[in-house]
Amino acid sequence: MRNAGDRLKFIKPVEPELVLEPPVSDDWFHEIKYDGFRTELIRDWAGVRAFTRNGHDWSKRYWPVVTAAEQLKAESFILDGEMIAPEPDGRPNFHAMHSRMTWNAELLAYVAFDILWLNDEDLRQRPAIERKEILWDLIKPAKGIIQYSAHVLGGGAEFYEAVEKMGLEGIVSKRQGSSYRSGPSDIWVKTKCWEYGEFDLLGIKREPGKETVGLMARDGKYAGPATIALTKAQRERLMARVRKGQPPAGVPTAVVGPMVEWVGPGMTARVRYLRGEAKLRHASVQDLRDDGT
Structure with missing residues (x-):
């Protein structure tokens, strides 16, 4: 009172x-x-x-x-x-x-x-x-x-x-x-509401029993993860770009780990994600495009 x-x-x-x-x-x-x-x-x-x-x-x-x-x-x-x-x-x-x-x-x-x-x-x-x-x-x-x-x-x-x-x-x-x-x-x-946008695919994270996750960036800045449901053709195209080595600049150390493989520059993903979030949330890859050489 x-x-x-x-x-x-x-x-x-x-x-x-x-x-x-x-x-x-x-x-x-x-x-x-x-x-x-x-x-x-x-x-x-x-x-x-x-x-x-x-x-x-x-x-x-x-x-x-x-x-x-x-x-x-x-x-x-x-x-x-x-x-x-x-x-x-x-x-x-x-x-x-x-x-x-x-x-x-x-x-x-x-x-x-x-x-x-x-x-x-x-x-x-x-x-x-x-x-x-x-x-x-x-x-x-x-x-x-x-x-x-x-x-x-x-x-x-x-x-x-x-x-x-x-x-x-x-x-x-x-x-x-x-x-x-x-x-x-x-x-x-x-x-x-959902938003759609183009992001650079920096790498992928594969863990047994879990969905493949892509690590995304936009304008050179890490944007967050997005799940990837790949067709066989997409998987083959993506795996051809996977490389060993150091993570790209700007990737937070918290997302770097043994399950992460890095992708050469030029892979672009169309991503669906929740509108109004600072980082990607409940995001999923709708399409992949290879602009690299």
Whole structure:
């Protein structure tokens, strides 16, 4: 129980579990996964503060959003959401985040998707869909620097397909009747969209009983692993390029081992991978091309 005069404390956010397909049950609702920085806005008797997903106070960096949140009609609240750098069409531009935080913070926007506390009431045990209604009542019309994460009930597969066609990162699905539970959880799941790209194949890793894995690079930098399901012709072509020796420059020592064989320059792979990840994740090689001599 809080004592009078105590400030509201940061609450560790829910961490959605990554899945490869969205839930299809009508027990779920679905939202766009915004590509930005997870941010918690807290208002109490001393004003509004903005915290990162790890609890660091970034109020000064997000001062325009903090100022806007001061205008919301509530004595106290805790909001969960994403700080984004929106383009004119509303799409988040993650690559613009750092420059806007430094030079143009007024061009940031906060997309709120949950409310954990309102006017001295802890809302975390309320159903997720009910918390969304409470959130909307607080921040509507939510068209300015503080925005609202709209949702759809059910129809996860169709919603995911629409988001993928829009070129967005993915979706987050939440159980309608779930409470808010901090940390890793399967009551919220995220489904990322697929991306396709060309990568240089540096080497292969073969272990008994496991899939062959290719070590990929892009623009001279190691990008991560991708599984390879080879036809016989592809396998013969690839094995002709395998060589002994030292790994190429820039390959992390952690991926170098006795099971790894290096491939001569000129092997290019078309890879399917999850959109919005720093390194290749759940990646698979779709095709191989030999541009070497």
